[in-house]
Amino acid sequence: MSAGPGRAGFRARLTAPLLLGSLLNPLNTTMISTALVAIGHTFGIGAADTAWLISVLYLASAVAQPVLGKLADALGPRRVFLAGLVVVFASGLVGAVAPSFGWLIVSRLLLGIGTSAAYPAAMSVLRDEGRRVGRPAPRPMLARLSFAALGSAAVGPTLGGLLVTLVGWRGIFAVNLPLALIAFVAALIWIPVDPPRESATTGGSLRLTLDPLGIGLFSTALTVLVFFLLDLAHPMWWLLAPFAVLTAALVWWQLRRPQPFIDLRMLADNGPLARTYLRHGVSYLLIYCVMYGYTQWLEEGRGFSAADTGLLMLPMSVAALVCSLLGARTKGIRGPLALASVLLTAGAGLLLFVGGSTPLAVLLLAGACFGIPQGLIGTSNQAAVQAHAPPDSIGSAAGLQRTAQYIGAIAASSLIALAYGSRAGDSGLHLMAGASAVLGVLLIILTVTDRALRARS
Known part of the structure; x- marks a missing residue:
């Protein structure tokens, strides 16, 4: 099928709300990093407790x-x-x-659920648009979607x-109100009405598609694992049994299941996709260690x-x-x-x-060393998934793919909690950095030995 006159597809009006919606999750995952210390001081808690604000969003x-x-895929x-944008708006109200x-935990839980709708929905919108016009989404279009996520993060x-300096840490939550509202109005006007979905015609087929028991088992197992990981200083080994x-x-x-929540058979048969998920998760474990651990050390360790x-x-x-632009x-x-x-x-x-007397130039260089990979990894792994x-x-x-990223982030928050305890100091930073260096070597091996990547290099 070919696109007729005036149906070139993938116009800016279609992609604008997709880009705005897709930036909400990565923006909120990193924006709170510079507010954790202030939140801890407000409620009299330490780094091990504020780590829950990171983990609960990633868990959700x-x-x-x-x-x-x-x-x-099923409903449109x-x-x-x-x-999802309605839930994001509600989360902003609760947090503000x-x-x-405890209410901040609730806000971050809602935020994780609401912002999770945008990226997979955007990919489905682009797929439907490609079917309408008879050609797949162009790579620059996918690059802009990745750039929105990477740029906001x-x-x-x-x-x-x-925001913390101007209005206090509550601004981190309140900023979602206008962003969600603008994205909602733009999506309502510019995203086309969903084409009919065969799987959405009956309640039985929808239940078959969603696999509620699989969802429940996955979320419960992951929650138990998070409870174990977030207190590695005093590990509750008994949690490993129910996990x-x-x-x-x-x-x-x-x-x-004929249509499982996680298609394990497909992943077992699709080695390149499974390795992409593994590589993506390990990469973001390292990135988020810096995003949260390094920023907390800069505030508490260096003042x-x-x-x-x-x-x-x-x-x-x-x-x-x-x-991210170069990677695209x-x-x-x-x-x-x-x-x-x-x-x-x-x-x-x-x-x-790095320590208390490290020159400012070295501190800046350390951050830049993690910024370059952040730009390259997102676009490249997205292309691999495609x-x-x-x-x-x-x-x-x-x-x-995002689930793999968030499991990496949960592991990062657990490592930070173990390394820092109640305060971010030099010894905790070095412990976190040493573990990250070992994982970095593992990531190099995963990357250079992947034959599927060699075929596409």
Whole structure:
């Protein structure tokens, strides 16, 4: 089928709300990094407790991304996109007026669910548009979607520091109100009404598509794992038993389902896609260790203000933005990912020697070492998912990519909590950096030995 006159497709009006919606999740994952110390002081808690504000969003997102991706494939992406923005607006209200730390947890939980709708729904919208006009979404279009996510994540610490300085940490939550409202109105006007979905015609077929038991087992197992990881200083070993039972039950159930929540058979048969998820998760474990751990150390270990910390992270933000554009123009995948993994390892090694008397130039260089990989990894792994995922399941495949990213972030918050305890000091930073350097070497090996990447380099 070919596009007729006036149906060139992929116009700016279609993509504008998709870009705005897709930046909300990555923006909120990083923007809070420069507010954690201020929140801790307000409620009298330490770094190990404020780590829950990181983990609860990632826990919600890790479950919600593939769920909402499946909903977008089954019910239509426009419906899912709009519903997610309503939840984001509600989360902003709760966080802006939260009277206690517990309400901030609720706000971040809602935020994780609401913002998780945008990316997989956007990928489904672009797939539907491609079917309408008879050609796939052009790579520059996908690059802009990736750039919106990367750019918002990169500028998050700087924007967060500015908001904390000007209006206090509640501004981190309140800023979602106008952003969600603008995106909702734009989506309502410019995203076309969803075409009919065969799987949405009956309640039975919808239940078959969603696999509620699989979702429940996955979310419960992941929650148990998070409770274990967030207190590694005093590990509750008994939690590993229910985690193992839940994981075994999840695997057994997913292998029995004709349309499982996580298609384990597809992942087992699709090695390149499974390795993409693994590589993406490890990469973002390292990136988020810096995004949260390094920023907390700059404030508590070196005594910088939230605004100064945001400015110190600006080279990382700029490097990530520039490299995301360069990565979008690169046809290969293996080269950018190999460079990114080397720089992540080098940046972690540099942090091993950072301390109270380290010159400012070295602190800036350390941030930049993590900014360049952040720009390259997002666009390259997104291209890998596009290349290897089944075309009819791109929404859920994109959701699983983000799930891998958020599991990496949960592991990062656990490592930060273990390293810092109640306060971010030099010894904790060095412990985190040493673990990150070891994982960086693993990432290099995963990248250079992947034959599927060699075929596309």
